[in-house]
Amino acid sequence: MEKSDEVVQISNQLHITCLPNHRSLQASSMVALFAIVHVFYYRYKILSHQKLSSPQIFRNFVIVHLPAIFCAICQFINPSHHNAIVLETRALHPSYLFEPQSVFGFSALKSPAVKASTIIFTIVLFLNPLAALIYRNKIWVLLNEYEEYNSPRIKHAKSMITGLTIQTLIPSVCFVPLIAQFFLTQYSETGVLILEYFNSFLVILPTLIDPILSIVFVIPFRR
Helix, strand or coil: CCHHHHHHHHHHHHHHHHHHHHHHHHHHHHHHHHHHHHHHHHHHHHHCCCCCCHHHHHHHHHHHHHHHHHHHHHHHHCCCCHHHHHHHHHHHCCCCCCCCCCCCCCCCCCCHHHHHHHHHHHHHHHHHHHHHHHHHHHHHHHHHHCCCCCCHHHHHHHHHHHHHHHHHHHHHHHHHHHHHHHHHHHHCCCCCHHHHHCHHHHHHHHHHHHHHHHHHHCHHHHC
C-alpha cells in the first residue's frame, strides 16, 4: 500500500473518532451558553411570581437544544475532502514543510453545512449576552422593589446575578477572536497568525474562570 493511501486511511480514522467528539463538545458548549441565559429567564419568572406551563417548559427545552443539534447535524453531514484540504493547505502555507505522513484537517470548511453552523453559532454567541443583560436588568428592578432589599437574601441574589452576567459575557469575549480568525482565513485568505496559537487556550478559558466566579459571587460557596 502506498503512503498516500495510508495517509487517507489515517485521516478517515481520525474523522470517525476525533471529529464526533469535537462536534459533541461544541454542541454541549452551545447548550451550556443557552442554559446560563435561561437561568436569568427562570429567575425572573420566579421573582415575578409567574408559573410556567408544561408547553412553555418544553418550548424552552427545545430553544436551548435546537441550535446545538442543528449545528452538530451540519457538521456530521459535512463531507470530508482530504485531497482538497491538502491542496488548500499547501496553497495557503507554501512555506510550510509537510511530511509525507501529514494528516490535514477533518472536513471542508467552505461547504454550505459549515457556513450554516458557523452563522448559527455566531448568532447564539452574540444574542446570549444581550438576552442575559435584558433579563438581568429586569431582575434588578424586581429585587429593588422588595421592601427588604437590604436583607442578606437580596444581596446574595444580586451577587449571584452579577456572577452569572460575567459568566455569560466571558465566552463571547473569548470566541470573538476565534470567529474573526475563521472568517479572515476562509474568505480573505489572510489572518492573524498569533491567534492560531491561542485557539485552544481561548476555548478553555471560560471553564477556568467559571469556578473562580462561583466562589466570588455565590456567597454561600465562600463558607
